[in-house]
Amino acid sequence: MIIDRGYVKERMEGSTKYLLPSKLGLGLVHGYDRIGLDKSLSKPQLRREVGFFLFFLAVSLINYFRPNATWFKCAKGQKP
Numbered sequence: 582m583i584i585d586r587g588y589v590k591e592r593m594e595g596s597t598k599y600l601l602p603s604k605l606g607l608g609l610v611h612g613y614d615r616i617g618l619d620k621s622l623s624k625p626q627l628r629r630e631v632g633f634f635l636f637f638l639a640v641s642l643i644n645y646f647r648p649n650a651t652w653f654k655c656a657k658g659q660k661p
Contacts, residue, residue, distance in 0.1 A: 583589050588606035592599045602610070610623040 583606070584591060584600070586605075587603055588609060589600040590603050592601055613623045
């Protein structure tokens, strides 16, 4: 995903693949860091926390408004 969006470029050295930040990727990290948040959005721990929170929020809202949603039952291991 980060390669497709142009945030990094792939470079192979022998059998080892390296991901190098592009100008876009460096600019994105610099912009996140300049926002002045207590935690940096460019760090993986915060991205993971935000992703989990957004997933939890989406599932909660769908469950509230559509408690019989088929995909939700399947995600919980139940038959639709």
